[in-house]
Amino acid sequence: MDHNIPDPSVRRLSAYLRQLERLAGEGTRHVSSRQLAGYIKAGDAQVRRDLALFGQFGRRGVGYEVDDLINVLRTILGTRQRQWPVVVVGAGEICHALLTYRGFRQRGFDVVAAFDIDPKKIGRTIGGVDVLPMEDCAPVIQRLEVRLAILAVPADAADETARRLCECGIEGILNFATTGLEVPEGVFVSEADITSHLEQLSFRLTSHRP
Numbered sequence: 001m002d003h004n005i006p007d008p009s010v011r012r013l014s015a016y017l018r019q020l021e022r023l024a025g026e027g028t029r030h031v032s033s034r035q036l037a038g039y040i041k042a043g044d045a046q047v048r049r050d051l052a053l054f055g056q057f058g059r060r061g062v063g064y065e066v067d068d069l070i071n072v073l074r075t076i077l078g079t080r081q082r083q084w085p086v087v088v089v090g091a092g093e094i095c096h097a098l099l100t101y102r103g104f105r106q107r108g109f110d111v112v113a114a115f116d117i118d119p120k121k122i123g124r125t126i127g128g129v130d131v132l133p134m135e136d137c138a139p140v141i142q143r144l145e146v147r148l149a150i151l152a153v154p155a156d157a158a159d160e161t162a163r164r165l166c167e168c169g170i171e172g173i174l175n176f177a178t179t180g181l182e183v184p185e186g187v188f189v190s191e192a193d194i195t196s197h198l199e200q201l202s203f204r205l206t207s208h209r210p
Contacts, residue, residue: 009050010077013039016047018127024066077107085144087170088200089161090152091116091124091131094176098150099127103145113140134164141168148172155179162189 019039023031033051034044051057054076070201073081083105088095091114104111109128115130116122124131132140140146149170153161158177172188175181182188 002006003159005053005095009053012042012046012050013073013077015075016050017070017077020066020070020208023056023115023164024070024132028066031065031066031069031180032046036064046061074108077108083108083110084147085110085112085146086150087137087141087146088118088150089150089165090114091118091121091126092095092152095150096126101127101130111150112144112146123139129165138168141165148174150174150176151181152176186199 016036019036020031032044033047037044037047054072057069057072060206071080076208078084086104086109088098088111092151095114095116099111099114111127111129113127114126115129115134115137117134121131122133147170149165149172150171151158151162155178158175158179159182162173162175162181162183166184166187171186171189173183174190174192176192178193178195182192183189
């Protein structure tokens with residue numbers, strides 16, 4: 001697969017998949033690119049361009065088979081044929097929300113452990129997941145072949161923690177720390193800056209006022 005797929009296209013694939021799963025739950029069997037575009041506020045040509053990056057899907061006059069396209073997108077996104085083990089580092093309020101979320105497993109992700117340095121948090125079980133000391137992260141990550149991590153530590157500890165995770169074999173980090181990360185080449189980082197998203201919404205509200 002081409003590794004130079006634009007990030008916005010990958011993000012839209014996830015949006016398409018969410019909508020297709022909703023349609024499947026409603027019993028819908030076919031969807032057109034125009035309908036799919038309408039659900040995510042994009043153009044139908046954009047939908048076709050995004051999907052064409054990975055092959056030819058759908059039939060003229062019929063559209064896309066909803067179940068088939070769900071399987072295609074899950075395969076492209078790497079969640080159809082395996083459960084990805086994930087660890088969370090930083091057992092604060094964000095971690096608590098993540099560990100009690102029940103949707104990860106049905107999306108192809110299995111949170112297997114959480115880590116922290118605070119003795120008051122170590123030993124707790126949140127959402128069925130044990131909070132372990134940071135010194136255990138290397139053997140756990142290596143034993144369970146974990147490649148994905150969620151980083152939810154304070155900004156001043158983020159770079160050092162990310163470095164340790166990379167040394168343990170982590171290749172993808174979802175970063176909730178409010179700072180950018182310096183990671184080795186070949187390690188992918190996705191930023192989850194909630195404040196930034198709120199600022200973008202604030203901009204939209206402000207810029208649309210008379």
